[in-house]
Amino acid sequence: MNSTSGRTGDELPGNRSPSSGAAPGDGRDSMLQKILLVEDETDGAELAATLLSANGLEVVLAHSADEALRILQGDGDIDAMFTDVMMPGMDGLQLADAVSAMYPTVKIVLTSGYVLPDLLKNRERTYLFAAKPYRIDDILRMLRS
Numbered sequence: 490m491n492s493t494s495g496r497t498g499d500e501l502p503g504n505r506s507p508s509s510g511a512a513p514g515d516g517r518d519s520m521l522q523k524i525l526l527v528e529d530e531t532d533g534a535e536l537a538a539t540l541l542s543a544n545g546l547e548v549v550l551a552h553s554a555d556e557a558l559r560i561l562q563g564d565g566d567i568d569a570m571f572t573d574v575m576m577p578g579m580d581g582l583q584l585a586d587a588v589s590a591m592y593p594t595v596k597i598v599l600t601s602g603y604v605l606p607d608l609l610k611n612r613e614r615t616y617l618f619a620a621k622p623y624r625i626d627d628i629l630r631m632l633r634s
Contacts, residue, residue, distance in 0.1 A: 520568065521596070521633050523547040527557045527572035527584065537571070540625040554579035554587075561592055568594075569632045574601035585616050598631045 524546050528534035531552070538548045549567065551557035554576060561567060570588055574581035585597045602621040617631045 521546065523549065523564075523566050523568050524632065525549050525551060525557055525560060525567045525570040525572075525595075527551045527554065527570060527576070527581065529553060529573060529576045533573070541571070541628075544625065544629055553577070554581070554584035557584060558587065561588065561595070567592075569596035569598070571598045571600065571628060571632065574599050574604055582612075582616075586614060589614055596632060598628060600628075 524541060526534060526538055526541065526548050528537060528550075529552055534550055534552065538550055541548045549560055549564065551560055554572075555578065557570065557572070561570075570585075572581040572584055576584075579587075581599050581601070585599060588595055588597060598617045598619065600619045600621055600623060604618075617634075619627055619631065
């Protein structure tokens with residue numbers, strides 16, 4: 490997937506920006522092993538899971554925020570979460586807030602083909618964000634930062 494937007498890697502209100510420019514394969518990625526991928530669209534989920542797995546990550550897939558929370562509750566080995574923002578039911582921002590509060594060590598990266606500005610206003614936390622379509626190298630860099 491190639492990003493045609495200059496927004497890949499933007500920071501959304503509420504989380505921290507990348508603390509380093511860690512690149513895939515630079516030796517600093519050994520801490521990131523298991524990622525929770527949350528995507529409600531099957532094709533997008535399968536493609537992202539394949540790309541992340543091909544880059545050495547163990548991927549656990551959830552198709553909803555509720556499923557993601559159940560997985561996190563039962564799996565203490567998840568290092569990071571990569572989630573779509575626009576999902577039915579609990580959206581990705583609500584999920585990110587819940588995960589951040591309950592599992593503060595889990596790194597969070599959000600993605601969306603579009604984000605409504607109202608969703609991003611007056612946020613307590615900021616999150617790393619990659620606009621769709623994104624480059625997998627950009628996602629890996631954010632996850633490993």
